[in-house]
Amino acid sequence: MMLRSLSSDFLKIRRKGIWFLIFLAPIGLVAMQALNFGLRLDYLKGQYAGHLWEGLIDNVADFVPIALYLGVTLVSSLVANVEHQTSSWKQLLALPISRTAVFSAKFTLCFLLLTVSCLLLPIGTALLGLALGFGTDIPVETLVKVGFLPFLGALPLLALQLWLSLTFRNQSLPVSLGVALALISPFASQLSEFFPLNWPRFSYEGPHAEWFIGAGVVTGFLIMFMGLMHFNRKDVD
Incomplete structure (x- = not known):
């Protein structure tokens, strides 16, 4: 049932x-570093002499x-708003599909969408490094880590934001909270x-990255479970 709901959600978006x-997100990050390195290429090449790829990746x-x-924040809100805007929650939950499948499908949809974004970031960064003439000895493992490990550390916020976005028809609270957390x-x-808030950074940096990855994954699924329990019991408009 969850796969059927997930397929339907992909069509809805x-x-x-x-x-x-x-x-936009990964392309924007890469474009920002393209501007940074393009304007200060000689200076940055001197600063990162001998480890140009590492310097580029650290800046990203x-x-x-x-x-x-x-x-x-934005993906969770937009996914939830598909149902809120059309006032279709009652029709959706009247179908022969469990609320658990509906909630799980929306979480999985958000996760997959953001995974695509995380995949595009290392690809874009690699293309930028090649365009800047940093050589073909691309640190693929490091690029993959910077693309995906911070996302695992951010899973608690994904679970929380989806929970709030599905709970409140007015998206001002979850969006304001997410933007505030991003700014601080x-x-x-x-x-x-x-x-x-430091888990995404230390999921990539530091000697004990696995601690923060584990904390992000476990806490994320605990919050998702609490959100699922609440969603299964709440009334819908």
Whole structure:
């Protein structure tokens, strides 16, 4: 049932602008670094002499957490808004499909959409490095890590945002919360590395990245489970 619901959700998001957002985020990050390196190429080549690829990846990685928080917020809101805008919750839940399948399908949809975005980021970064003449010795493993590991650390926010977006017809609360967290996330580095807003960064950086990956995955699924329990019991308009 979940797969049938997921297939239906993919059809519903056509012409909703979600795919544009999925492509915009990684392309925007890469374009920003293209401008950064294009304007200061000689200086940055001197600064990162001998490890140009690492310098490029580090510059991209600095902006990945804030992009993730914004992406998670907007994707969750847009996916939930498909039902809110058409007031179709009662019709959807009257179908012979469980609420668990409906909620799980929407979480899976958000996860897959953001996974596509995370895949495009290392591809775009690799193409930028090649265009800048950094050589063909591409650090594929590092690129994949910076693309996907921070996302695993951000799973708690994905679960929370989807829960809130499905709960509230007015999306101002979940969107405002997500934007606020994105804006304050760069300053969270001054707090403990175990502060949840730091999990995406330390899922990629640091000697104990596996701790933060595990914390993100476990906490994300705990919040998703709580959201699922609430969704199964709530009345719909």
